Amino acid sequence: MLYLERVCDKGYARSESSSYHTTITQLDRTPLVSIIVPVYNVEEYLPRCLDSLVNQTLKDIEIIIVNDGSTDNSQAVIDRYDRVYPHLIKPFLKENSGAADTRNFGISRATGDYIGFVDSDDYVAPDMFQKLYEKAVETDSDAVVCRYYRISERLGSRIPNIIDKSAFGCSVVEKPVIILDSRPYLCNKIFKRSLIIDNGFHIPSLRLCEDAAVVYPLLLAANKVEFVDQPLYYYQVDRAESSVNTYDNRFFDIFKAFDIIRDFYQKHGGLQVCFDALAEQCRIIIFIRLRALRYFKDRKFVNLFIRTAYKYLNTRFKGWRSNPYYKNKPEYKKYHGMMRLFFSNRLFLKFYLFILSAIKGGSKDGGMKQGLIPCIKNTRIGGLLFWLLGRSNRQARKFAKFYENKELLENHIFYASFRGEEFSGNPYAIFRYLYNHPDMRDFRHVILTDNKQNPRVIPYLNDKRVIIVSPSDDNNYAKYSETSRYLVVDSSLSPYYIKKKEQVYIHTWHSTLLKTLGSDTDYIWETHNLGKSLLDSDYFVSPNRFTSERLFKAYYCDALYKGKILELGYPRNDLLIHANKEDVRKLLNIPDGKKLVLYAPTWRGTVTKPVKNSDILIKHYESIKSGLGDEYAVLIKLHHMSEKYLMRNQKEYVAPLDIETNVLLAAVDILITDYSGILFDYLITRNPLILFPFDKDEYLLHRGGNKDFYLDLNDIPAVICHTSDEIVDTIRNIDKIAGKKQAYYEEFAKRFVGNDDGRASERVCDIVFRGKDAISACDFSDKQKQDLLIIVDDLDDLRITSRLLSFLDNVDYDKFNVSVWLNSIHSNRTVQRKFNRNVKMFYKSMRFMCLNFREFKSVRRLLKNGLTTDAEKLGGFFRRNMNRNFAGISFDISVYYTGKSELYSMLCLQGIDADKKVAYWHGEKPLSTFKFYDEIVSTNNKELPLDGIAGKTVSRDAFESNFARKP
Template structure:
């Protein structure tokens, strides 16, 4: 008897069926049977199913003599099922990798519940994946299993059959089956959840729900959407047969009204001539099933009134009025933006006519993100070593909380921002300021860069369309012409920057200022950071920081972090940080995987961790300065090299152990190879090559050269004499070297010398 019976009905989905079936058969948990039901499909679905059945004994092909629709096709699949649990998967959707393994683990943890509810993400033709907005209902906190009355919020989820696993004995005992017609999931899902004696949740995306551009059933304009009324008749008939479930009637009534409103208001469902008739049917259902005590959210009251009164013409008038109001508001906003743009340009021109302020400096990082990176370290060094210079930091409002006390806060695009750019002598950034910036004579622009280059940069991207296809190289060179100084951490960076960003600037090969904190922080600071991140005492914290993939639309992590921590055991935790270009946090579901994507300081995360796992991120060069173990996960080196290109083969001179697969990575940590003698030797050679100036005084050297005009800057501390702060386990061996200041959120900003 298999653990899972995965039932896949197929009808006119020949373009997607291969991917769907492969996603099931390629699961890391192989104890399954795949029941593929050919619903008399007129295309090649039947032949595809037979091909899979011929090559894999776990596939069972079911061919129906006539087309019966999705619900009856699922019933035909259930009749053949022998697994402990039933799963339904639409034939244009896919299971995510390791989904069944996670389901099996959660079922075991929660004592074999009747129903296990898991999450999904909508996937679009562009490659974008958007997680279910009601994912908070799937939290694994609290007791499990439970009954529906303990977690009624589950009824807010999309009422579909394919986001749940059902214990087959429970389904057979209760006699559940799918009805014919559209919206067949409605009279299945509600009764199942209300009847189940035990329910559990899995806070993990297990299904990718494909959003097809054309051909989706629910996006087909047809009168078959009237089937929704019969489906709710079945739901309320089920309640009538079960008096003990009558308490759910007000909730189901509210859900029904919301559903009817959705069908009525979507322009791609009902034929125009059928909308009034649909609203009359909806009004009859409203009156028939109205339940006292049904709560209506304020935002839904208009819709309930619409259904209750059957106000078709009123609704059409309101819809037209609303569309007109939105159009007028849009044109009004565009006009205001245009006027504001003209006024700001005039203001900037006027400010450029006024004298420069030699005691003012403006800093920014990553196009308006928060205080940090090399500009953040330099901003603090300005206040320390050149206190006569007044500093300002430009960041979008949502990042203002990361700016420490001291610098003035600026919002890009405001009059104050343009005033600062026009009149400040010093401009410091790690990418570029606004392209409309006009650099005045006497202004000093410091380009700090934001890492040592492994991947191709600048003009080298002209031959890499996957990475540089959207780059305006003429504008890039116009920006380079404004640079006065470029910071470099090593000879490799100097040679690369001067070739790929050709200009008249001066290269300051002084090290990365952002790495100074690795030498000025102390063990107490490391312990405090770990505590703020919730890292249990005595555990090994692995910082996982993958880089951006130019050849991928989606940027999901290459590692299954839940599987990694599960295999490594409770002694390890993972701090997972998405690349800043990804636009959002990672999806994590384990208490031992902490999403730190929004943490304001990557330097703080480095200090709090015991080891770094990355692929091709420049963070490895900074982390090497900290002299802690680094493991490279290079599972797609050839693809990355082909798309982006690299300046050297990282596998030939890595900073530590190299894993070419997830299993190899797990083995490196499980065996201790991650901090073995060979890994230490590799890191030492890597550190000597790429960290010759990172000694804790890089920012001071820059400020003394650029602002104070000193040429005899502090000498570099020899590599063998440096003592970067040790990880938490080793911190008892060394006394604290300094006390560091803290930003909001536990971020370190460097020595507190104000």
């Protein structure tokens, strides 16, 4: 018998308050899946959980709800659902005995072919159990695993990475990495009931890691473990009562759990082959708890757990520090940076925890760096050292220096493609045109690139007309970006870049929009620097009206933009139109008579959390290639955000980097893509197009937001396929299938690439460099509206933010454009998400930019002493730091809403060009700068104790009524 722990007889009974339904239908029906839901004091979350279960697309299920003696109203919730769904729900009430015992009770009452578990504070996708069950039956697997979302009210949702998806479909002994990729939870899995019952598996009565203690033995006992590559379970991680957030002596149950696991694997012959994977999983769980020790005040307990943890790892999993999963895997190499050093030795760890405990007011989420750095910076010498030695401060000084002190280099053009990560697309096409044109030979070209071996850079390395600058070369990056007369950018520049009035900034962007961006996702703060780049531009080169309208709105720039929009087509498409197809085929070694198929998927994830593993994309490519056989040549072209994370052995699959993407498209007979803007450029060829949105739901969840795509995928003149086999069948019949969409194809192409005729570069250069007149293709600004800027530097004071939210909800947005400037992208994001959707949000870009030490000292004195003669000399500092966001932009009214900081007050007074300046006073000690405002808005009934402001004070209601919607 595979014995872990027996369930004791507790005298369980079906809930007496529930009617016992025993219809003939129920008695005859054998459920396909039994879903066990243990319940204890979760009345707030339980309805959401049960709603997700009673609405499952798999109908032949039973939902076994076991109330473990809840003292709240959970039983009333269970009774309500039992009355409505008696054919699905089997409710039970028992005395409290803990989660493990409750689940064991549920197992003993289960009758389904498979068993799944759902925690009552979590919820599941509508098709979770259908997909898991179908995968189990299709593959005859004892266990099936799916991906899941970690849901946090503070941090949002994320999907944990998988190391090796291809390992699934095997047994754990064949592929031990399954241990790591399955995760130590019951809730994202189903198991064959016979596997559990016939082998006597029970969940041990532990207070922590009881899931892991049965999950890993079950995985070993399973004939094989299959995988559904979709996140179907929603795991709530930040409920206060959750074991994830519990910090007490139950920590020691980790060692009991892994004793059970290790002994089971040793008994059944799996320990030797699975040792590294088990050791790594044990280390992960222990390290999570070691990090949590910073919240303990009992130092005796902390030291005991540290000593026990390292002794356990050193004895039960010898050699864990050199474990290949921990040491070599790319996913783990990056493990919390310096944290890996601290956690590798218990003495280092004790030092780390001692430092943290000594820091007052440190962030609970932060760790040593977030807690320690502010303490040092707040000292006089520490602040100076950080300002002198910190790289960000060095960068800020360099850009400030060249912004303030250097004349423009009139014949220099600065190019930045994808922030210097590439040299391609529109900047490259414009460079090619200018470099090769006879009347432009006097220009010097400055290329920002982090790769001098880029095939498009190598020919110019020793060219006197070309200067190559690395993004990491702070001095030259600042020098040439701040002093070049012209800039050609397709994304953004350093957050420290400040546009000079005399500079000419050409923003070309890099795609017609399909996937949502900026404020249309949940991650505007990740890409807010793009909004700054758009506002900086004098000319925005657009392929079509569709892109112009949506891009500027997504980054809140539509109402404030003062430049000209040139809808002239894309310069990079000149490369496509003028490329010789046969020459490109020869470069690719494509034999005559073979059709070329290109698979060009976009990247996954978000800017700060990109999905680095491209295995699934490579797998689809290989499947398509093998399915088509020798009749076709098949290449894959990845987005540069994916390419940079490729393993060395994967790079052999990718189309040659020395061929620019749009040149490559000229040779392609059939394009396969998903959500990439490359499909719009490809319309120029009029060749067949296939969409392959195999992971649409997961992709959209990563991005979040209030809409899926800017276009319905069904409105694109492409065949939509969901498997690689479908793609192969479609390509074999492409002429017949694609022909049905040909009429609409022409109409669609005219709408999106109708401006592309091979002369876009020439038209842009005629306007920018030859002085040809240009009329903006569209003007987003509404001259009838007033522009209001609100500066906020504290979103954590709920007394103030509640008033702000109320104000923003009552503004008449038909009469006012409202922009809010926040002091950080990290400012209380819960409050940010509550801002009225009409509000345009901007952020302070990184740290403040001081020109020199004298200025640095003056800023610190302002913060400490208020307005002095010394502080009044900081006009350049204030204008410089606000010009980073709003260079050349003026407002009708600027408001300093927080009213607490002399520094931010002066930014409003001297850094912003506005006809009227207003500050709020919330009752604290008034700022010395208040006397310079046109009005002070009082939110209380106190009299403002400050000379020189007579007649300037107005009530909050009186001031805000000027902006409110009229009844």
